[in-house]
Amino acid sequence: MGRRAGRCGFPAGAGHHGLVPGAEVRVSGLTHAYPTRHGPLVVLDDIEVEIPSGGYVSLVGSSGAGKSTLLSLIGGLEAAQQGVVEVGNRSLAGLSRDGLAAFRCATVGFVFQHFGLLDALTAAENIDVACSLAGLPRRERRRRTTELLAAVGLAERADHRPRELSGGERQRVAIARALANRPRLVLADEPTGNLDDDSTARVIGLLESMPADHGCTLVLVTHDRALAARAPLRLQLRDARLEPAA
Amino acid sequence: MSWRDAIALAATSVRRSLGRAALTVSAVALAAALLTALLTIAGTARTRVLDQLSKGGPLSGIQVAAAAPDPGEIDQDDPKPGRAKILDDAALERIADLPEVRYALPVVASRLFVISPTKMRTREVEPFVETAVGVDLRQLPRLPISVIAGRAPSPRSMTEVAVTEAWLERYGLDRTQAASVLGTEIEAGAGRTDAEADTGDGERRRRVIRGRWMRLQVVGVVAQEAGSGSMLVSLPLARASREWSASGIDGGDAVGLSPSPYAGVLVAADSLDSIGRVRDRIGDVGYSTSSPENLIASVRRYLQVVEIVLTAIGVIALAVAGLGITNALLAAVRERRREIGVLKAIGARDRDVLRIFLVEATCLGLLGGVIGAALGYVAARSVGAVVNGYLQDQGLVGVRPTVPTVVILSVIAGSAVLALIGGALPALRAARLPAREAVGGS
Amino acid sequence: MTGGRAVRAVTIVVAVCGSLIGCSSGTDGAGTTTTVVARGSGPVTYVALGSTDTNGGRDGQPLVETWPHLLYRTHLPARAVFVNQARDRSTVADALREQVDEAVELNPTVATVWFGTSDAFAGTDPEQFGDDLTTLVDRIVGTGAQVVLILGPPPPDGEVDTVPYTDQAEAVAAAAGVEVVDLRDATTAPDDQADIADAVSAALGPIE
Numbered sequence: 001m002g003r004r005a006g007r008c009g010f011p012a013g014a015g016h017h018g019l020v021p022g023a024e025v026r027v028s029g030l031t032h033a034y035p036t037r038h039g040p041l042v043v044l045d046d047i048e049v050e051i052p053s054g055g056y057v058s059l060v061g062s063s064g065a066g067k068s069t070l071l072s073l074i075g076g077l078e079a080a081q082q083g084v085v086e087v088g089n090r091s092l093a094g095l096s097r098d099g100l101a102a103f104r105c106a107t108v109g110f111v112f113q114h115f116g117l118l119d120a121l122t123a124a125e126n127i128d129v130a131c132s133l134a135g136l137p138r139r140e141r142r143r144r145t146t147e148l149l150a151a152v153g154l155a156e157r158a159d160h161r162p163r164e165l166s167g168g169e170r171q172r173v174a175i176a177r178a179l180a181n182r183p184r185l186v187l188a189d190e191p192t193g194n195l196d197d198d199s200t201a202r203v204i205g206l207l208e209s210m211p212a213d214h215g216c217t218l219v220l221v222t223h224d225r226a227l228a229a230r231a232p233l234r235l236q237l238r239d240a241r242l243e244p245a246a
Numbered sequence: 247m248s249w250r251d252a253i254a255l256a257a258t259s260v261r262r263s264l265g266r267a268a269l270t271v272s273a274v275a276l277a278a279a280l281l282t283a284l285l286t287i288a289g290t291a292r293t294r295v296l297d298q299l300s301k302g303g304p305l306s307g308i309q310v311a312a313a314a315p316d317p318g319e320i321d322q323d324d325p326k327p328g329r330a331k332i333l334d335d336a337a338l339e340r341i342a343d344l345p346e347v348r349y350a351l352p353v354v355a356s357r358l359f360v361i362s363p364t365k366m367r368t369r370e371v372e373p374f375v376e377t378a379v380g381v382d383l384r385q386l387p388r389l390p391i392s393v394i395a396g397r398a399p400s401p402r403s404m405t406e407v408a409v410t411e412a413w414l415e416r417y418g419l420d421r422t423q424a425a426s427v428l429g430t431e432i433e434a435g436a437g438r439t440d441a442e443a444d445t446g447d448g449e450r451r452r453r454v455i456r457g458r459w460m461r462l463q464v465v466g467v468v469a470q471e472a473g474s475g476s477m478l479v480s481l482p483l484a485r486a487s488r489e490w491s492a493s494g495i496d497g498g499d500a501v502g503l504s505p506s507p508y509a510g511v512l513v514a515a516d517s518l519d520s521i522g523r524v525r526d527r528i529g530d531v532g533y534s535t536s537s538p539e540n541l542i543a544s545v546r547r548y549l550q551v552v553e554i555v556l557t558a559i560g561v562i563a564l565a566v567a568g569l570g571i572t573n574a575l576l577a578a579v580r581e582r583r584r585e586i587g588v589l590k591a592i593g594a595r596d597r598d599v600l601r602i603f604l605v606e607a608t609c610l611g612l613l614g615g616v617i618g619a620a621l622g623y624v625a626a627r628s629v630g631a632v633v634n635g636y637l638q639d640q641g642l643v644g645v646r647p648t649v650p651t652v653v654i655l656s657v658i659a660g661s662a663v664l665a666l667i668g669g670a671l672p673a674l675r676a677a678r679l680p681a682r683e684a685v686g687g688s
Numbered sequence: 689m690t691g692g693r694a695v696r697a698v699t700i701v702v703a704v705c706g707s708l709i710g711c712s713s714g715t716d717g718a719g720t721t722t723t724v725v726a727r728g729s730g731p732v733t734y735v736a737l738g739s740t741d742t743n744g745g746r747d748g749q750p751l752v753e754t755w756p757h758l759l760y761r762t763h764l765p766a767r768a769v770f771v772n773q774a775r776d777r778s779t780v781a782d783a784l785r786e787q788v789d790e791a792v793e794l795n796p797t798v799a800t801v802w803f804g805t806s807d808a809f810a811g812t813d814p815e816q817f818g819d820d821l822t823t824l825v826d827r828i829v830g831t832g833a834q835v836v837l838i839l840g841p842p843p844p845d846g847e848v849d850t851v852p853y854t855d856q857a858e859a860v861a862a863a864a865g866v867e868v869v870d871l872r873d874a875t876t877a878p879d880d881q882a883d884i885a886d887a888v889s890a891a892l893g894p895i896e
Contacts, residue, residue, distance in 0.1 A: 068685045077591060077681040098595050104681070105593025116588035116684060120258040132251045133593035181593065189685055361752055373752075404731075405767045433752070433761065440786075457751070459760060459770040 022054035022217035023088035023107055023184035025074055030083030032069055043069050045240035047083065051233070054211050056218045058231035060245055065237040067221045068189055074219065075108045075187045076100040088184055105133055109178030109216070111207070113190035115170040117162040123149065123173045124158040130180035148176035152206060168199025175206050179214065186210050189221045204230070247598040249605075256606035263578065270567075270574045271614040277567040278618020278661045279625060281560025285657070286626035286649045288553040307390055308513040308525055308537040309471070310341060310350075312506035315534040327534035333508040337531065341511055344527045346520040349388065353473045354380040355509035356487035357501045359457060360477075361433040362417075371416055375502065377475030378407070378434070380484020381512070388514060389472055395424035396466030403480050407432070408466035413476040424467035434477075435459040436487035437501040439494035455500060458490040473509050518542055564661060567614065568668030571607050575672035579603070579679075586676050587683025596677040603673035604666060611665020615658035622657065623649045732768035732895060734760050735791045735833070737783055737824070738802035741840055742774035755884035756800060763889035764798070765896065779807045780820040788827050798895060799828045800888060802838035804853035818856035825864045835866040836891045838884075841873070867891040 030047035033040035043066035051057050061067045073080050076092050079100065085092045087107060095103060110116070117126050124145050131141035149155045152172040154165075162170050171191060178186055188207055192200040204227060210218050222228050225245075234245035247255075260267045313327030342350035358378050362371040381389055383401040391398060399406035411421055419426065435457030462479070470478050488507075491498040497505055513535075515524040521542070525535045579586070586599055626649055736742050736756035744754035751757060751772065760770035771794055773787040780803045791799065801824065807817045828835055839854040839861075854872055861868045869891050871884070 072682050072685055075591070077587075077684065098597075100681070101590060101593060101595040104591060108591075110588075110591045110684065112588070112591075112684060114584065116584070116591070118255075118258075118585055118588070120262040125258075129251070129255070129589075130592045132247060133589075133598070177592065404769075431766065454775065456771065456773070459757070461761070461766050461768070463766065 021184065022052075022211060022215050024053040024086075025049070025051035025185065025217060025219070026084070026086040027070075027074065028084045028086075030070075030073065030080055030085060032066070032073060032081050032083075042240050044073075044237075044242075047242045049235065049242055051217055051219065053088075054215055054217055055233060056208065056211050056231045057220070057233040057235060058228035058245070059219060059221045059235050059237065060223060060225055060228045061237035063223065066240060067237055070237065070242075071187050071189050071219065071221055075110060075185070076103045105135075105181060107184050109181065109183030109186040111171070111174050111178050111186065111188040111191045113193040115162070115167075115174045115194075117170055117174060117177075119162055122159050122161055123154060123165065123176075126162075126173060127177045127180050130177045134181035144180060148179055149173075151179075152176045166199070167195050168202055171195060171199065171203050172206065175203065179210075182214070183216055185217045185219070187219050187221075190223065191220070192222065192224065192227065200227075247594060247601065249601070252598070252601040252605050253609075255602050256609055259578070259582075259602070259606055260609060266574050266577075267610060270571055270610050271617065273567040273570045274564070274611055274614025274661050274665060275618035275621060277560065277563035278615045278657050279621035280563050280618075281557070281660070282619050282622020282649065282653060282657045283625040283629065284556040284560045285553075285653045286622070287629060288549075288556045289650065289653070290626075290630070290648065292549045292553060307388075308515060308521060308528065308535050309390075310511040310513055310528055311534045311536070312504060312509055313534045314532055315529045325534060325536060330504070330506065331533065333506045333511065333533065335507070337533070338508060338511055340531050341513060341528055341533070344524060344531070346516045346524050346527075348514040348516050349385075351382055351385055351388065351512040352481075352508045353510040353512060354481060354484040354488055354507070355473050355475060355504065356380065356436055356484050356491060357498070357503050358434040358436055358477065358487060361435075363430055363432050374416070376413075376434075376477055377473070378477040378479045378484055378487065379470065379473035379475040379509070380479050380481045380488075381472045382481050389470075389512065391468050391470040391472060391478065394421060394467045394469060396428045396464075398466055398468060399478065399480050399483075401480055402482055404483050404486070405460070405462055406465045406480070407434075407462040408468045408470075408478040409464055410468060410470060410476040410478070414467065416476075421467075427464050427467065430464045432462050432464065433459060434462055434487075436490045437494075438491050438498070439496045439500045441495050456494075458487065460487075472512060561660070564664050567661075568611070568664040571610055571665050571668035572671055574610075575603060575607055575669050576675070578606075579672045579676045582676075583679060583683045586679050587681055587685070590679070590681035591684040599679070600673045600677040603676050604669055607665045607669020607673065608662050611662040611668075612658065614665070615661025618661065619654045619657045623654070730797075731795075732765055732797045733794050734764055734768055734770045734798040734800075735794050735796040735828075736770075736772045736774055736800045736802075737787050737791055737828070738774035738800070738838075739778040739783075739804075739806040740774075740776045741805060741838075742772065742800070742802050743776050753881060755881040755888065758882055758885035759800070759888050763885065763892070763895070768797075768895075774802075777806045777809070779803065779810050779812055780817055780824055781812070782806075784820055784824055788824055792827055792831055795831055796828065796833040798892060799831075799833045799835045800838060801825060801828065801835060802840055804840055804850050804857055805843060805848070807853050808848040808850045812853075814852035814856050817853050818860060821857060821860045822863065825860055825866065829864055829866065834892060834895075835864070836869055836888055837861040837864075837866050838869045838888065839872050841871045 027047055027049045030044055031042065032044040033042040047070065059067050059070065072078050073085055074087065076087075076095070079095070080093065087103070090103070092100065092103065118129065121129065127145045127148055128141050131144050136144060146155065146158070149158050152175055154169060154172055154176070157165060157169060162173070165173065186207070191207060192203055195203060207218060207220060208230065210216050220227070220231060228234055228245060235242055236245040310333070311327040312331055312333035314329050314331045316326055316328040338350060338352055341347065356378050358376055359373060360376050361373045383398055386398055394411070396408070398408050409427065414420065414424060414427065417427075437455040437457055440454050440456045460483075468478055472478070488498075488503065491501050491503045494500070497503070513524065513528065515521045521537055525537060528535050589599060742754070742756055744751050754772070756772050756774070757770065760768060764770070773791050775782070775786065778787070783803065803821060804817075825835060825837065837857055837860065839857055840850065842850045858868065869887050871887070
């Protein structure tokens, strides 16, 4: 059974109920600057990187080094000013805002430091929104939501709103939501930045299981070098340049 | 994102900021209530006034004078008549046969010498000459006559008279004392000029005014515009008096009697819209006319303007409420930048976000419109009850303000549309937010 | 009292009571007398024919205070119409030319006739006066009107002798069968306008 393109409209990866081939990421000549009162601030300078399909990459760097910017560009949250970003053999260059949205919908799952949950919705409803955007039919959405909540160990908290969940539980819901559209690429931006050690361990465990259990490529941005060291491929951003981490 | 999901998300957003939503809805509701009440009141007033005017009764009547039209006064409501002209049975018949004439009632005027009764006196009043106006009182509802006290004379009575306020003023009485003159008996005599016999001593023939006297009982006090005169009598009485005066050797000239058999004709057109045409035709027959035609047209225009102004006031109020929605949603967009970014990050397109915010705005407007229309309905009925009480105290027919369904639906729809317009800017702003807001802005 | 006489008595009592029902006082103005309130519905027209004495010329009263007007105001029903045809210094011959035709056209219900003094001043032949008066009275009587003929007093200063004329008038009245109001005796006859009106009213009887 082929995977439906769904509402996203962006060609989805093959496979269903099984491993989704992770998206290969290729970045070449990526340069990005932000305008400031004192002139453009270059945060990425001629970045080159290749992340294999199903790979697990950690990215470290000091605060303001451009880690989130690189993640945004790879994830299609904004368009690159200069250079090429290819995900799953598709270039993001020239995509419209709707095109980028479709790309994100079909390919990317995000996990944010701030969890990114909608406060007015329950845990299940947060996941359901992502399922809805992915174009899943209503009955399928219900099934998928239940499945994902169970996968992150929060089946019994389905009807709880974010303010009724701990930080770790919120992040687990966020992870479940990130998986709703069966992404080929998961981008986690400081996912444990607001968590205690126990929650951190649990969340990292879930994230690290993604390449193996879900077949997706994982890019983990963290300032925690210990966490970063667990990734097979370790990169760091310094002075707008990307280099292997020590 | 489907409309259903957008509505669900919009509803949860409203629930999240319930206080702000309640204030916004209240503003819309108040504006909608104001618009509903104003439209209802204006519509009721217009309907009532035009109903009265369009009945073809006295208010829309045409008064034909025993005079030719003055070319310089053609379009006036109350033109100065031209030279005097005989208005007789033949002319009456011609006028009655004109197209779009519903009826034509003749007015007979006679001049009477009146002896003041003691009972009516609060001041000394010398005998005076007055004009008695005679009309077919069987047609009273069609006549420009309103009874202030008592009643109008019986249609065939030769002994009854109704007097006007001008008559009361002679005796130092005012309208509030009208009832005090009822039952009073007055003496009135129609004068006729006779010639004295030649005495044979060289004196020339001397003219004498001979009176035909009647005793009339005042049965009512009226306001009448059928003719100029402060006495209203039956047509037979007026005719008898007039014939007596006209039989004199001068045709009644010495007593101020007009040579025209009829002092005027009261004409009713088929409808308000035909008044102008009927007046023109009567002018072609050769007589001067007056009617509140321009006044009626002015009243209609004025009512339309009033309705427009009231509607505009209500719409302005709604627009202000719409601005409130804009303000509230702009604040919401500012507060939810990251949330909007996250939505986009997980796959929402710009138009999905636009949809959510437009639905939110429309829901606020719709809810406010429904509540406001209901409040407006209650307000209009309450105002109607108060006005009714006042009118009935004044002895007038009351009004029943009805709230047309189209007004209710229009107000609700209008509220929703204005809210949609008000929500457009915030929705566009939200839609244009970059997805990068999800990771903390640019 | 037998049964038949009792019934007649009751009938008379009822009739008298009935005639008293509806009595009302007169309106304002000179005098307050009782007048039978009109129960009839037909027109009542009173025409006065005469000369200076009927026209208010003798004492110079306003017309509306002359005895015919008082008669009309206080003794006739409210629906009555009154026309005073009298003219100053009118003789009967004048009246035949100027008063009678219109009086007949008015179709009077009640008529008063008073001539003599002006004819005396004019020197009319009494017999001619009588003939003319007969013609006049007959014409008025011919309309069906109730006629009262007044025999007036002589002028106070005795300028002329009115006796021949009043005698003729009396004879005319007798021949025509009309009521007479005799004012010839200046010592006993009323000379006040209201009193004259009362005397004429008494001669007319109730008018309904």
